[in-house]
Structures are given as C-alpha cells and as structure tokens.
Amino acid sequence: MANQPMLSIRDLEVKAAKKNLTLVDGVSLDIDAGQRVALVGESGSGKSLTCMSIISLLAKGLAVTGGEIRWNGTNIAQASSSRLRQLRGREISMIYQEPLTSLNPILSIGNQLGEAARHVRATKGDVLAMLDRVGFHQPERVLRQRPHELSGGMRQRIMIAMALLGKPRLLLADEPTTALDVTVQDQVLKLIYDITVETGTALLLVSHDLNVVRRIADDVAVMYTGRIAESGTTDQVLSNPQHPYTAALMRSAPSLESKPERLLAIAGRVPTPSEWTDGCRFAARCQFATEQCASKPPVVDVDGQQAACWHTDRVREWRQAS
Numbered sequence: 001m002a003n004q005p006m007l008s009i010r011d012l013e014v015k016a017a018k019k020n021l022t023l024v025d026g027v028s029l030d031i032d033a034g035q036r037v038a039l040v041g042e043s044g045s046g047k048s049l050t051c052m053s054i055i056s057l058l059a060k061g062l063a064v065t066g067g068e069i070r071w072n073g074t075n076i077a078q079a080s081s082s083r084l085r086q087l088r089g090r091e092i093s094m095i096y097q098e099p100l101t102s103l104n105p106i107l108s109i110g111n112q113l114g115e116a117a118r119h120v121r122a123t124k125g126d127v128l129a130m131l132d133r134v135g136f137h138q139p140e141r142v143l144r145q146r147p148h149e150l151s152g153g154m155r156q157r158i159m160i161a162m163a164l165l166g167k168p169r170l171l172l173a174d175e176p177t178t179a180l181d182v183t184v185q186d187q188v189l190k191l192i193y194d195i196t197v198e199t200g201t202a203l204l205l206v207s208h209d210l211n212v213v214r215r216i217a218d219d220v221a222v223m224y225t226g227r228i229a230e231s232g233t234t235d236q237v238l239s240n241p242q243h244p245y246t247a248a249l250m251r252s253a254p255s256l257e258s259k260p261e262r263l264l265a266i267a268g269r270v271p272t273p274s275e276w277t278d279g280c281r282f283a284a285r286c287q288f289a290t291e292q293c294a295s296k297p298p299v300v301d302v303d304g305q306q307a308a309c310w311h312t313d314r315v316r317e318w319r320q321a322s
C-alpha cells in the first residue's frame with residue numbers, strides 16, 4: 001500500500017477479562033517514520049494501556065479484544081512471541097515513568113546494558129558511544145555502578161540509551177520525566193527530543209504537560225476515558241481546540257494561555273471505567289452538554305483535525321466570543 005503510516009492503530013479495544021470492563025475503547029492513531037506524536041489526557045484515560053498494547057506488554061488479565069495495530073502494514077496485535085522478541089528493542093522500544101522498575105537493582109549497569117546489547121546485536125563500542133551521547137562522558141565508571149547509585153535523571157538516561165541501542169524506528173515514552181526532579185525534567189526531555197531527531201526515530205510521548213507537547217510533538221491526540229477526544233497537528237489542536245475537554249485542559253495548564261492565577265481546574269471527576277456509557281463521557285463536566293450528548297458523539301473533521309463532540313460549532317463560537 002502506498003503512503004501507509006509506519007504505525008497505524010485502528011479502533012483499538014482493550015478489556016479487563018474478569019469484569020469484562022472496556023478500558024481502551026476504539027482508539028485510532030497514526031505515526032509516520034520520524035514523526036513525534038503526543039498522547040495527553042488526565043490520569044486513567046488509557047494512555048499507558050495504549051502504549052503497552054503496541055508492544056504487547058499488557059498486564060495479565062488485560063487483552064486487546066478488538067481493532068488492529070498495523071506496523072508497516074502488518075497487524076502485530078496478535079504477534080507470536082518470537083516476532084515480539086525481534087520487534088522489541090529493534091523496531092519499537094519503550095521507556096517508562098519510573099526507570100527503577102525496569103532496572104534490576106542487584107545487577108550493574110554494565111551487566112544490564114550488555115544484555116540489552118546482545119539482544120539487539122550491538123557491540124561494546126556501540127554501548128560506549130551511546131552512553132557518551134546520553135551524557136555519560138566517563139562511561140566505564142557508570143558501567144560498574146548499580147541503579148541505586150545513580151540519580152533518577154541518570155537512570156532515565158541509561159534507559160534511553162538502552163532503548164535506542166537497537167536503533168528502533170519508534171520510541172514509546174510513557175511520562176518519562178514525571179518521576180524526576182523538576183530541575184532535570186527539561187534536560188531529559190531535551191535529550192529525548194534531540195536524540196530522536198538526530199536518529200530519525202519516531203516518538204510517541206505520553207505527557208500531561210501541554211507546554212511539553214507544544215515544544216516536542218508534531219501531532220497530538222487528547223485522550224479521555226478510553227477514547228480519543230481530539231487529534232490533529234499540535235498547532236491546530238492547541239491554537240484552536242474543537243473539543244470542550246481540550247479547551248478545558250488548556251485552561252487548566254499553567255502559562256499556555258492564562259496566567260497561573262487564572263488557572264481553572266476542570267470541575268468534577270473522571271468517571272471510572274465501570275461508569276462509562278456509550279454517550280459522551282465528558283458530558284457531566286461540560287458546559288456545552290445537552291441531551292444529545294447521551295448518544296455517542298460523532299467525529300467531526302476540520303482539515304484533518306478531528307473532535308468527537310456534538311457541539312464543536314458552539315465551542316468555536318464561544319472561543320471567538322471570549
């Protein structure tokens with residue numbers, strides 16, 4: 001197929017088997033080679049589950065029950081374990097919020113990088129060059145250290161090095177700086193940005209910080225309660241949100257369009273999966289909601305910017321008036 005995206009997720013559904021709960025409900029997302037896409041939304045919206053689905057790392061009891069995850073044209077949602085071993089690290093890698101949980105506390109960094117290098121057939125020279133690139137200019141020293149001897153920022157740099165050793169085409173980064181000191185968050189994000197640009201690696205960045213999204217991502221998808229509420233280029237979505245949820249998120253983000261003293265938290269709470277209906281799940285918190293919102297909202301497309309809302313025209317009028 002000509003011009004197919006490198007990664008194309010269509011109508012992804014993830015369920016928790018035991019309670020038959022739907023946790024990811026019809027997510028579609030495309031990522032082209034070298035493209036940087038952000039996934040944003042409040043906690044519990046299904047961002048991590050979407051990432052985990054891509055490399056089949058869902059926890060026990062969870063499963064992809066619908067839709068497709070096409071990687072260069074082939075559905076990898078039900079890939080064999082041998083195909084997954086080949087895929088992970090060499091085609092798609094992932095880094096997590098808390099790097100400690102993915103490092104073995106009793107093994108040296110050298111040991112763990114060595115194992116990762118064997119898996120992707122990288123040489124010792126590749127490891128040393130990668131360590132230098134992520135900021136360890138005396139790599140021999142860090143190779144002897146254990147995870148607890150490193151700061152959170154250093155551990156995340158190790159994880160970035162490990163994830164990129166096999167030259168994957170896509171890096172999944174699930175809130176990679178949330179657990180770090182504010183002072184190093186920027187440095188680590190800049191490293192992720194620079195190194196993916198340099199190597200042409202595509203990035204799916206999960207973040208709840210719209211300022212970060214604006215700096216890093218070409219495209220953004222806003223998730224709410226297991227669904228994509230709005231997606232488009234970062235510029236489209238952040239300069240002209242069509243979905244009331246996106247507009248509310250922007251009003252609650254520091255310094256994006258309001259001064260900190262004018263921040264408005266989104267009223268109400270995110271409904272839990274057992275409370276989800278087929279209708280708009282943001283309706284209870286939405287200033288534009290009407291009876292119509294009890295039915296599943298249509299996806300309205302304006303120049304490729306898509307919003308799942310009955311009232312995008314009213315959102316637009318309201319933004320123009322305010």
Ligand SMILES: Nc1ncnc2c1ncn2[C@@H]1O[C@H](COP(=O)(O)OP(=O)(O)O)[C@@H](O)[C@H]1O
Nearest residue numbers: 016023042043044045046047048049050059273
């Ligand atoms: N192993 C699990 N079993 C049951 N529910 C889960 C499990 N993991 C996550 N969930 C639920 O799925 C929803 C989405 O989770 P998640 O993808 O982690 O959200 P996010 O990353 O956007 O904060 C949440 O409501 C969460 O409680």
Ligand SMILES: [Mg+2]
Nearest residue numbers: 047048049174
């Ligand atoms: Mg998460």
